[in-house]
Amino acid sequence: MTPRSLAQTLGSVVGDDHVLVDDDLRRGFETDWTGRWSGPSALVVRPGATHEVAEVLIRCAAAGVDVIPQAGNTGLVGGSVPRAGDQARRPAVVLSLRRLNAIADVDAAAMQLTAGAGTTIADWQAAARAVGLDTPIDFAARDSATVGGAIATNAGGSRVLRYGTMRQQVVGIEAVLADGRVVGSLTGLPKETVGLHWPSILAGSEGTLAIVTAARLRLVPHFDHVVTAMISTPTVGAAIELAGRLRRRVTSLDAIEIIQPEALRLVAAHLGRTPPIGVADDATVLLVECADHADPTDELLAELDGPGVTATAVATDAPHRVALVAFRDRLTEAINAASVDTGTPPFKLDVAVPLGAVEPLLDLAGDAARSDGCTLIAFGHLAEGNLHLNHLGVRDPDALADRVLRGVADLGGTISAEHGVGVAKTGWMHLVRTDDDLAAQAAIKSALDPLGMLNPGVLRAHDRRRSTAAGQVP
Ligand code: MLT
Ligand code: ZN
Numbered sequence: 001m002t003p004r005s006l007a008q009t010l011g012s013v014v015g016d017d018h019v020l021v022d023d024d025l026r027r028g029f030e031t032d033w034t035g036r037w038s039g040p041s042a043l044v045v046r047p048g049a050t051h052e053v054a055e056v057l058i059r060c061a062a063a064g065v066d067v068i069p070q071a072g073n074t075g076l077v078g079g080s081v082p083r084a085g086d087q088a089r090r091p092a093v094v095l096s097l098r099r100l101n102a103i104a105d106v107d108a109a110a111m112q113l114t115a116g117a118g119t120t121i122a123d124w125q126a127a128a129r130a131v132g133l134d135t136p137i138d139f140a141a142r143d144s145a146t147v148g149g150a151i152a153t154n155a156g157g158s159r160v161l162r163y164g165t166m167r168q169q170v171v172g173i174e175a176v177l178a179d180g181r182v183v184g185s186l187t188g189l190p191k192e193t194v195g196l197h198w199p200s201i202l203a204g205s206e207g208t209l210a211i212v213t214a215a216r217l218r219l220v221p222h223f224d225h226v227v228t229a230m231i232s233t234p235t236v237g238a239a240i241e242l243a244g245r246l247r248r249r250v251t252s253l254d255a256i257e258i259i260q261p262e263a264l265r266l267v268a269a270h271l272g273r274t275p276p277i278g279v280a281d282d283a284t285v286l287l288v289e290c291a292d293h294a295d296p297t298d299e300l301l302a303e304l305d306g307p308g309v310t311a312t313a314v315a316t317d318a319p320h321r322v323a324l325v326a327f328r329d330r331l332t333e334a335i336n337a338a339s340v341d342t343g344t345p346p347f348k349l350d351v352a353v354p355l356g357a358v359e360p361l362l363d364l365a366g367d368a369a370r371s372d373g374c375t376l377i378a379f380g381h382l383a384e385g386n387l388h389l390n391h392l393g394v395r396d397p398d399a400l401a402d403r404v405l406r407g408v409a410d411l412g413g414t415i416s417a418e419h420g421v422g423v424a425k426t427g428w429m430h431l432v433r434t435d436d437d438l439a440a441q442a443a444i445k446s447a448l449d450p451l452g453m454l455n456p457g458v459l460r461a462h463d464r465r466r467s468t469a470a471g472q473v474p
Contacts, residue, residue, distance in 0.1 A: 001063040003042050003091075009063070010045045010093070013055045018046040018099070029094045032081050033074055033144075034336060036345035037423070039082035041068070042091040048099040050213040054180040056095060057211065057453075061178065066092040066456050069207035071118050071146035075153065076348050077422025079206050079458045087423060087457045097148050100213055103127045105186075111219040112171060112188045117148025117212050124217065133219040136163030140329040148212045154204035156418035158255035158289070158328075161247065161383035163220060165418065170199035172216030177209075178449040188216035201444075206420050207455040209448045223291035226254075227300055228321040230313045231286045232279050236359040238308035239284040243382050244355075245306075250299055252292035257328050258382040259285040260362070263390075266377055267327050270334035275327060276313035283310065286382065287328045331379055335390045338377075342393035347374070349404055352386040353413030364407040365389050372400045386417040402464070405431060421459050429461035 031038040070080040082092040100116035108131040121142040139157030156165040173184040184198040233239040290296040315321040339346040369376035374394040380387040409431035438461045
């Protein structure tokens with residue numbers, strides 16, 4: 001099928017205005033927001049309803065084109081933009097889900113709402129807050145990242161220690177299989193056991209098994225009283241000890257974010273502000289948030305008045321809290337800005353290790369960055385041992401990733417905590433999954449997507465040792 005006839009057939013489903021063919025219109029859908037991942041698309045199709053998604057998939061299958069699902073395009077592992085070079089096995093269509101952004105059936109008593117896959121996290125939050133509730137998920141990319149993308153990657157963010165990851169928030173799902181059949185249910189019954197659980201199957205499947213079109217999502221209480229503290233601890237070990245104490249004793253605890261000094265300096269320079277506390281080079285900084293129906297400040301301060309805390313800045317009113325949180329929320333933006341000077345996009349590794357291994361992980365990541373000659377900017381979500389290792393000016397990303405990810409696996413950790421595997425980490429899946437496990441996952445993929453048209457290359461494990469030796473790294 002020619003590109004022109006593909007555009008015509010998809011235009012007859014979604015309307016010609018929602019098929020983007022021109023280079024200028026497609027460009028923003030073909031590169032991720034770090035600028036590291038990029039590939040060409042035949043066109044971008046923007047369905048506005050579930051039945052349109054189904055019909056688009058049927059026609060793409062008939063046309064022999066691959067489908068790359070995308071919504072907010074805030075993914076960080078190359079999973080939501082077309083494949084480049086050898087990985088682009090057939091022409092690809094970007095299936096943009098942004099128009100599926102309706103919020104419906106808000107039920108304050110059941111503490112649930114239904115959101116289209118293209119609903120942003122910020123809009124989910126606004127709808128929850130309109131009925132005196134809140135979202136269990138929050139992260140810095142909230143204004144662009146979407147519910148569908150968060151399900152696809154099993155995103156987490158800062159509130160995971162209190163409410164769990166995205167997987168735990170999906171009480172119902174609607175999705176379209178590659179052949180156009182619609183599966184799932186949006187009833188949201190907390191107790192319903194009728195065979196397999198589609199939310200569990202699809203959360204974390206990164207658009208490879210089906211296209212999520214809508215989800216029934218959990219809501220949580222909204223707390224009027226929030227306190228935010230920036231804390232300096234003398235060592236990583238002291239930070240972990242403090243985090244453990246806070247988790248055991250402070251019931252209003254909402255977030256414990258870790259920011260290493262280099263990261264704090266970078267974001268402070270980007271913001272043009274001095275951090276409110278002095279931070280030594282070997283210190284570890286925590287940004288802690290507590291939220292409750294009554295003021296949790298005293299509860300938090302009581303625990304900070306002890307060993308292992310060298311400096312604290314506390315904010316209880318909204319403007320001061322926002323100013324403090326900016327040192328964490330705007331880190332990714334600061335890293336992207338700094339990467340422009342280095343001439344290469346930032347190189348990101350999202351990993352998690354058991355808490356006792358956070359310090360060795362930071363040591364090995366520091367060694368790996370020094371060997372490469374790049375600058376390591378480390379931060380993350382301490383309660384889950386989840387570190388975002390960002391590298392500026394990296395020379396050999398493949399060697400760096402290999403060293404760090406093998407180290408992570410040796411420490412009992414995982415190669416992806418909340419950003420997904422995408423195409424970036426497929427070569428290291430064997431480090432944390434057995435061959436039998438990966439074969440079973442591939443069998444599920446084949447059963448649901450026999451043509452392999454949904455997000456090809458993503459989550460497609462290959463053994464780097466074997467394939468490198470054979471010269472076959474795809
Ligand atoms: C974050 O926690 O800010 C994100 O996961 C994004 C990132 O690592 O850049
Ligand atoms: Zn994160």
